[in-house]
Amino acid sequence: MRNYKLPRESIFSRQKDFPAIRDISFTLKKGENLGLVGESGCGKSTLTRAILGLEELQGGEIKLEGDIVKAGKNLDPNIRRKMQVVFQDPFGSFNPRHKVGRLISEPFYLIEDQPKGLELKNEIDDALLNVGLEREDANKYIHEFSGGQRQRIAIARALIIKPSLIVLDEAVSALDVSIRAQVLDLLAELSSKFNLSYLFISHDLSVVRNITDRVLVMKSGRIVESGQTQMVFNDPKHDYTKELIAATPKLPKNFNQSI
Template identity: 60%
Template structure:
């Protein structure tokens, strides 16, 4: 039985067309994946189903849920249906949750807004729903606030809010993009179990075919607001008809042509027995303050031109170790040396030039009021380098050319660029001081697969032409496998395994490494998919 039917849906914002004759169905108990690049219209389709499109949007076509055309319903009726009949899980749970309310209050609110009941009864139902999504009260009391939870736990709270009234349709918009592989696997398993338990339809939006290859019953591929191909998952993967679908498939399993590592025996970065502790809040007045050990006795080396990966679950200590290597945080024990100089918070700015960093979200690391030229020149202002206008212009033009942009882009603002272009500008800012070591901190995790492939190729080319060494931090094992020579596996603040990337992935020795590799989504080859019955 058809639960959601979208027929010939077209949507324009002002005079700009966004969706063109989009049509697909979802049955009760069915999981449909909506996939495509950023800007393909996936999220706008979901917002149209929720009737949350921008006020300037005009819509034609039909969106029927259980036979009722949502386009014809008044807002008062839609408000009643949202949560009761259909719910939505957004990509970033930190922004979807209220930081000033406990998780119990927020799940209870999703219940009380549709049903008048005593607060105590709503909290009981909230506790039961949180337990259902894997957050029992003995471990996660209702009094917890969102900032006290990990990313995966916050996502579970958002799912609990969305299913609190047991809707017949759930829309999940990139629900696992920012999660590590083990947490991603748990969230996907949870969604699959909920579909079976509640017999609801699930529309999961993602840019990564590997994520939905096992979970989705059908796949709908979108490009530039059009549905270019759709069908049962196994059938579509085994017999892709549209060139765009094939391009997405190839980008999902893209292999980088990585230059060979250098054989310089002298390390440019040495971390020796580093320990980093954080003080915990006191449980009672005048009680001794407990210490949380985020990094425990970690040692590593990176040599010139070497490509090293660092993987591990959220909270394992990767970011803390990164801040220590950059000299942004002190360590309680151990030493960090870069290019023959000790690293620490008091090191002069000029000493940092040989080590640079590229962050996960370039947009939040740029000043939106500055043009690209000012953003790229910022390192020279910080070290008070004496550069003439002509020298700066030449350096900016050269570095933009290095990352595949043009000198004309220097006069633009950051909001004028796409996500992939912004990441290229972030890499350009790191390159402009001509460093020898770059730390990529989840630099491609928020990009769709085709843009991710371009950025990975760019990193490999820059490493080849500039003899760059880098530390590549990521939760995506498929990326680490292709972009690194050597990999370090981190768990609970310790390096539990390290070695040549190919050897570690082929024959992992530590149980934690084995669990990471087993949890990573794998896209079947065309030959494998063709031998699986639809």
Template identity: 50%
Template structure:
């Protein structure tokens, strides 16, 4: 049985205006997201990866309309979110929740855990008043916290425990989709594993769907079903986890994968060093946005923008945005000599 498409994002753009001059007129835009499309099926985990500044977190915030999109459509469970007014969107947020990167900054320091969870339940009115106390105790147990900790304040918890409170808050309104915005990046590695395992268990138990945003490919490999690779506001590759990790097609994806630490020296492959820094999203490069750092760049890359497409040996649904995917794979297209790689 095929899964239902829960979220469909089409031609999404988010530009942040830059104002200047005496009258504060708009002089330019920061093109944080520039025409991206993807979909997530019910019960699936879609991860977005890329360097800082590529538009990952802005995509998650735009889906929730925490940052109002500039253009495009966001269809959730058959409803176009961009057609909803503030009151309707507030009601819809019962079904779409977010877990933030910093578990301390996202919790009210003046409220106890009981008050934090009760506030979320009360706003959406998902549980009758007389049942809320039992629901809060149940949420504590579900996320691995003790009932006696319920009247403590956020500063009395460790980072991992605070993130569990954040997860409990997201779960308290029975959501269908949870946006995990760098949900484990602020935690120790051992705690990261515990939180990831908790998220996977909750997904199985409550049939949750995740939009998982991360810069850590090791984390993404553990939790994802499909992966979107972003660079400078655009999608450069999208595919299922196995295809992306075993058969990467875009040079940028290959560079990201080469940076994953591998303990066994015999299994290490060449590490790809990209030249220069990521360009400014205020004035992105013409043609392929990756051409300023790509080891396979040609004049065509500088002028003609590559479309997301599938080559003959790519799995169904695996798409890459590079003019020379076939030639690079066959060895016909060689990297420029000045781009170094290290074993």
């Protein structure tokens, strides 16, 4: 549960609470891809921040592999290294003055035994190759890449520390349809290869349908529908889910092309 204080309507009025998230409970299994969908303002961002340990809860708890996720400075580094996030704007999440090799190796600061020298180079090379880029790309700057390639670099940065969970926060919504489909195909391949768990946050059900095993539909801080992705799409129960599906544009069926 997470509430925020609303502005007072007058000097003498009582300050009311706004419940950003409430009565939410779900489990994400190892190797499972879970979608979280809903319109802007439904509470997706607040829930995402809480999962990542960036937002303190006022009730309930979040666990990762049995360990409680505590917000702020109290978050155990061993828990933090198990979680990585890929944001909507890959360019905005990188320092443009640093080369790609340094950018994608940033998560190593979370571990004590950090790789160095040749070992570090090999880790960077492997991360780039895993997302369909070249070893030589480590020596380039982020502005030299297209939007789809930048998102692949963001995925490489999340992958390099071998996390248990990757949170994808609107990770492909800024890409055009064809590139978006290619990145989704890559994410599916990586999930299968490394047995990764994804929490895929999106307002677009067409994206979630192509990458997730299960889906949660969120409205006004609550989960109004959940289930296997294809079942929810084929037989939605809640009126809000039906509205989202009706408004969903369709991705092209043939999206197994490389950038």
